[in-house]
Amino acid sequence: DGKVVFAEEGRLFLNQIEWVIDTYQKFGHRNNQMVLQVAHPSDLTLLDPPCLRSIDTRIQDDQLNFFVYFRSWDLWNGLPANLAAIQNLKEYMAAEIGVGDGEMIVESKGLHLYGYAEDLAKLRCLRR
Numbered sequence: 001d002g003k004v005v006f007a008e009e010g011r012l013f014l015n016q017i018e019w020v021i022d023t024y025q026k027f028g029h030r031n032n033q034m035v036l037q038v039a040h041p042s043d044l045t046l047l048d049p050p051c052l053r054s055i056d057t058r059i060q061d062d063q064l065n066f067f068v069y070f071r072s073w074d075l076w077n078g079l080p081a082n083l084a085a086i087q088n089l090k091e092y093m094a095a096e097i098g099v100g101d102g103e104m105i106v107e108s109k110g111l112h113l114y115g116y117a118e119d120l121a122k123l124r125c126l127r128r
Helices: 016-027 041-045 079-097 115-124
Strands: 005-008 011-014 035-037 052-060 063-070 100-108
Touching: 016 035, 016 079, 052 079, 063 079, 079 100
Parallel strands: 063 100
Antiparallel strands: 005 011, 035 052, 052 063
């Protein structure tokens, strides 16, 4: 259709976001299969694979909820921008589906603060 599935340079692509929206619109809200996958299996070979791994979705009580998993997460530079962007995505998807904006539950096995940001973080937290 050009929106959910589209061709570019002779290859077919799937827009996962539009696929999830379309599926919820067509088949209802009780679908436990709508997970946005972020990585490819070949990412295991990368020196720095993507930190965001998946955004699982669920509509409950007419609200779109996100369950987000990061394999690693930069507390200072990543977390604030990532949360804002994912929240914007959730609001867009909820509006397109026709439901409310629900919760976002986020987890990471490796939340960290890099050394270069340590002094800034201490200053922000009013610590020396």
